[in-house]
Amino acid sequence: MKTARLPIAVQQAVMRRLREALAQANLALNRSYPEPRLVYSQRGTSAGTAWPESYEIRLNPVLLMENVEAFIVEVVPHELAHLLVWQHFGRKAPHGKEWKWMMESVFGVPARRTHRFALQSVRRNTYPYRCRCQEHQLTVRRHNRVVRGEATYRCVRCGETLMAQPPASPHGPE
Numbered sequence: 001m002k003t004a005r006l007p008i009a010v011q012q013a014v015m016r017r018l019r020e021a022l023a024q025a026n027l028a029l030n031r032s033y034p035e036p037r038l039v040y041s042q043r044g045t046s047a048g049t050a051w052p053e054s055y056e057i058r059l060n061p062v063l064l065m066e067n068v069e070a071f072i073v074e075v076v077p078h079e080l081a082h083l084l085v086w087q088h089f090g091r092k093a094p095h096g097k098e099w100k101w102m103m104e105s106v107f108g109v110p111a112r113r114t115h116r117f118a119l120q121s122v123r124r125n126t127y128p129y130r131c132r133c134q135e136h137q138l139t140v141r142r143h144n145r146v147v148r149g150e151a152t153y154r155c156v157r158c159g160e161t162l163m164a165q166p167p168a169s170p171h172g173p174e
C-alpha cells in the first residue's frame with residue numbers, strides 16, 4: 001500500500017486540516033460541498049495536484065514527509081481551493097481571482113502559486129547513502145523508492161544495504 005510509510009499521525013493531521021478548510025469554505029460559500037478523495041500518489045516535483053473531474057487531491061508522500069508543516073499550512077488548502085473553485089465557479093484560471101480569494105479571505109493563507117519550499121529538496125539530483133566501506137550517491141528516483149519502501153540497494157563491494165545519510169553540512173565533513 002502506498003500510504004504504508006506515512007505515519008498515521010501525519011495522515012490524521014492532513015485530514016484534520018482538509019476538513020477544517022472545507023468547513024471554512026462551506027461556511028463562506030453557504031454550501032455543503034463533500035469531502036474530496038485524498039490519495040498519496042503524487043510523484044516528481046509537485047507537492048500536490050487537484051483533479052476536479054474525480055474530485056480528488058493527490059499529495060506527494062516524499063515531499064509531505066520532508067515538509068509536514070508546510071503541507072498542513074499551505075498545500076492542503078491550496079489544492080482544496082482548486083477543487084472548490086471548480087465546483088462553485090466552474091472552469092476558471094487555475095490561480096485566478098476566485099482561487100486567490102479563497103486562499104486569502106477564506107483560508108487566511110498567502111496565495112502563492114507554487115510551493116517553493118518543497119521544490120529544493122527534489123531538485124537535488126542525488127542523495128548521499130553509506131555502507132560499511134564508502135559513500136554512495138543515489139538518484140532521486142532510487143532514493144524515493146527507498147523512502148517508499150519499494151527497494152533497498154546494496155554496495156557491490158561489501159554487500160551491505162545502503163543507508164541514507166543526512167545531507168552534508170555546509171561546513172563539510174568533520
Ligand SMILES: [Zn+2]
Pocket residue numbers: 078082094095113
Ligand atoms: Zn495551484
Ligand SMILES: [Zn+2]
Pocket residue numbers: 131132133134155156157158159160
Ligand atoms: Zn560497501
